[in-house]
Amino acid sequence: xxxxxxxxxxxxxxxxxxxxxxxxxxxxxxxxxxxxxxxxxxxxxxxxxxxxxxxxxxxxxxxxxxxxxxxxxxxxxxxxxxxxxxxxxxxxxxxxxxxxxxxxxxxxxxxxxxxxxxxxxxxxxxxxxxxxxxxxxxxxxxxxxxxxxxxxxxxxxxxxxxxxxxxxxxxxxxxxxxxxxxxxxxxxxxxxxxxxxxxxxxxxxxxxxxxxxxxxxxxxxxxxxxxxxxxxxxxxxxxxxxxxxxxxxxxxxxxxxxxxxxxxxxxxxxxxxxxxxxxxxxxxxxxxxxxxxxxxxxxxxxxxxxxxxxxxxxxxxxxxxxxxxxxxxxxxxxxxxxxxxxxxxxxxxxxxxxxxxxxxxxxxxxxxxxxxxxxxxxxxxxxxxxxxxxxxxxxxxxxxxxxxxxxxxxxxxxxxxxxxxxxxxxxxxxxxxxxxxxxxxxxxxxxxxxxxxxxxxxxxxxxxxxxxxxxxxxxxxxxxxxxxxxxxxxxxxxxxxxxxxxxxxxxxxxxxxxxxxxx
Numbered sequence: 001x002x003x004x005x006x007x008x009x010x011x012x013x014x015x016x017x018x019x020x021x022x023x024x025x026x027x028x029x030x031x032x033x034x035x036x037x038x039x040x041x042x043x044x045x046x047x048x049x050x051x052x053x054x055x056x057x058x059x060x061x062x063x064x065x066x067x068x069x070x071x072x073x074x075x076x077x078x079x080x081x082x083x084x085x086x087x088x089x090x091x092x093x094x095x096x097x098x099x100x101x102x103x104x105x106x107x108x109x110x111x112x113x114x115x116x117x118x119x120x121x122x123x124x125x126x127x128x129x130x131x132x133x134x135x136x137x138x139x140x141x142x143x144x145x146x147x148x149x150x151x152x153x154x155x156x157x158x159x160x161x162x163x164x165x166x167x168x169x170x171x172x173x174x175x176x177x178x179x180x181x182x183x184x185x186x187x188x189x190x191x192x193x194x195x196x197x198x199x200x201x202x203x204x205x206x207x208x209x210x211x212x213x214x215x216x217x218x219x220x221x222x223x224x225x226x227x228x229x230x231x232x233x234x235x236x237x238x239x240x241x242x243x244x245x246x247x248x249x250x251x252x253x254x255x256x257x258x259x260x261x262x263x264x265x266x267x268x269x270x271x272x273x274x275x276x277x278x279x280x281x282x283x284x285x286x287x288x289x290x291x292x293x294x295x296x297x298x299x300x301x302x303x304x305x306x307x308x309x310x311x312x313x314x315x316x317x318x319x320x321x322x323x324x325x326x327x328x329x330x331x332x333x334x335x336x337x338x339x340x341x342x343x344x345x346x347x348x349x350x351x352x353x354x355x356x357x358x359x360x361x362x363x364x365x366x367x368x369x370x371x372x373x374x375x376x377x378x379x380x381x382x383x384x385x386x387x388x389x390x391x392x393x394x395x396x397x398x399x400x401x402x403x404x405x406x407x408x409x410x411x412x413x414x415x416x417x418x419x420x421x422x423x424x425x426x427x428x429x430x431x432x433x434x435x436x437x438x439x440x441x442x443x444x445x446x447x448x449x450x451x452x453x454x455x456x457x458x459x460x461x462x463x464x465x466x467x468x469x470x471x472x473x474x475x476x477x478x479x480x481x482x483x484x485x486x487x488x489x490x491x492x493x494x495x496x497x498x499x500x501x502x503x504x505x506x507x508x509x510x511x512x513x514x515x516x517x518x519x
Contacts, residue, residue: 009037045078057090064090065180126164129171133161136178143185144192150185153178362436364414365421373435373443377494380433380445384488392446392454393494395501396420396483399513401440404479412472413440416479419470427461443498451487451518458483458516482508486519 013033014024022028033039054072059065067090074082137158145151157178160166360372368376384391398404398416405413417440424434424444433445446454462480469476484504488497500519508515 009033012036045080047075047078050075050083059176062179062183063092065176066183069180069184129161129166132175133158136161143182143189147185150181153181365418365436367421367442368433368435370435370437373433373437374494376433376435376445380447381488381494384447389448390450390487391497392449392451392485392487393497393501394444394446394454394458394483394485395437395498395505396424396442396444396458396481397505397509398440399480399482399509404477408472408475408477412477415470415472416440416477419468420465420479420481423465423468424461427457427464437498443501446485449487451485454485454487455516455518458485462514462516480514482513483516484508484519485516 010033013029013036016022016032016036017024017028020032022032050071054068054075057064057068057071059068067086070089071083071086074086136154140154143150157174160174161171360368360375362369380391383389398420401413401416404416417436420442421434421436424442428434428444431447435443435445437443444458446457449457462483465479465481469478471477482505484501484507486497486501486504488494504517504519508517511517
């Protein structure tokens with residue numbers, strides 16, 4: 001069969017429209033054209049029908065309101081898949097009939113919903129709406145202020161909810177519309193946050209790759225990568241800010257020394273070129289004098305004629321030697337200064353490496369060191385006393401660590417320390433703080449945690465470690481720890497709390513190891 005060309009199909013379509021007495025609308029033309037061309041007919045998207053359907057959907061829960069918004073969004077974009085997904089999601093938010101609904105006249109099926117006594121508007125006091133308004137106000141900084149319409153809607157809602165004369169049904173309607181808009185605003189902020197974090201990671205990776213020779217800068221990039229990895233916490237950002245403050249101070253000194261070294265090199269090169277030119281000029285002059293002296297010697301007829309010529313040659317040679325010695329001494333002195341500057345720069349970069357990686361963090365495990373722990377303790381104690389909250393301190397000690405080092409080597413011991421630190425960080429909350437206290441001992445600060453909850457947290461960490469092995473060559477290694485937990489008391493210093501936790505840890509060791517005891 002010969003395939004028809006498009007203009008032939010179009011001509012045949014017009015003939016069929018006339019023969020079938022069909023109105024030549026775009027839809028009829030498309031249907032007949034597809035039929036003749038053998039193209040499957042796709043029904044047009046019934047946008048008006050879906051909009052009417054959307055308007056009839058009940059909106060009694062925030063979930064239903066959100067799914068209706070997604071349905072409207074899909075209808076606007078003529079998306080069959082979007083409509084299907086939204087309707088399926090909406091069905092998941094239809095409440096089941098409760099015991100009070102069975103006797104209700106309005107209950108006609110399992111999908112019906114009635115207003116129970118608990119949702120009686122008379123029970124919704126002015127103070128209740130004021131509390132909700134305060135909650136909305138507290139959440140605003142996290143949602144941003146880029147959407148002017150959303151900000152205006154928020155202000156109108158807050159004003160209405162703080163109005164003592166406001167009608168409960170009106171407020172419910174405003175809250176319903178606001179929660180619908182809020183769901184989209186929250187999703188936008190989450191996407192923006194994730195996008196910014198991805199951009200930050202790309203920037204950090206690129207800077208690190210462009211600065212392979214600068215180990216101190218690599219340390220900064222590694223710290224930034226770590227702090228920008230969710231879950232984010234203000235404490236981690238604050239620690240990084242302090243660390244970078246020290247490094248930036250050293251950077252300024254390094255920049256000054258680098259510029260100074262460059263200046264020294266420029267001066268040395270300028271003097272070298274100048275001396276080289278002088279030596280070239282002197283050598284040319286010396287050569288000319290030698291040639292002239294040679295001619296005079298050839299023309300001399302007696303020793304008396306030769307003596308003045310030899311005296312001049314000796315004087316010229318001595319001057320040439322003195323000038324060469326002076327140039328050599330000057331270049332040697334400048335070379336020595338350049339070596340000293342280079343040594344100072346090397347020392348400064350070594351200091352930068354130390355400051356960048358070890359200022360407040362343990363180089364092996366990445367946990368805080370003793371200095372970082374002291375600062376973290378001071379902050380936590382101040383916060384605890386200011387907020388009248390609680391703070392627990394846990395001290396962990398790896399069991400049989402000396403035996404592990406002796407049998408498998410110190411390299412395996414180092415792996416055990418980093419393994420414990422990594423698992424601990426995964427199990428900790430963002431507000432908790434991990435520090436290496438010394439050797440195989442670690443301290444974990446647990447703010448807003450009473451003693452019993454602190455013991456439970458350390459027990460969970462122990463259980464997680466029993467599931468996690470690490471390899472030492474071909475051998476699987478399981479590590480355990482004993483821990484003591486102490487809740488700080490009023491007037492107690494951090495050192496005293498850690499001492500009590502240490503005593504409890506010692507008792508846990510005596511009791512059979514791999515245990516957690518409270519002080």
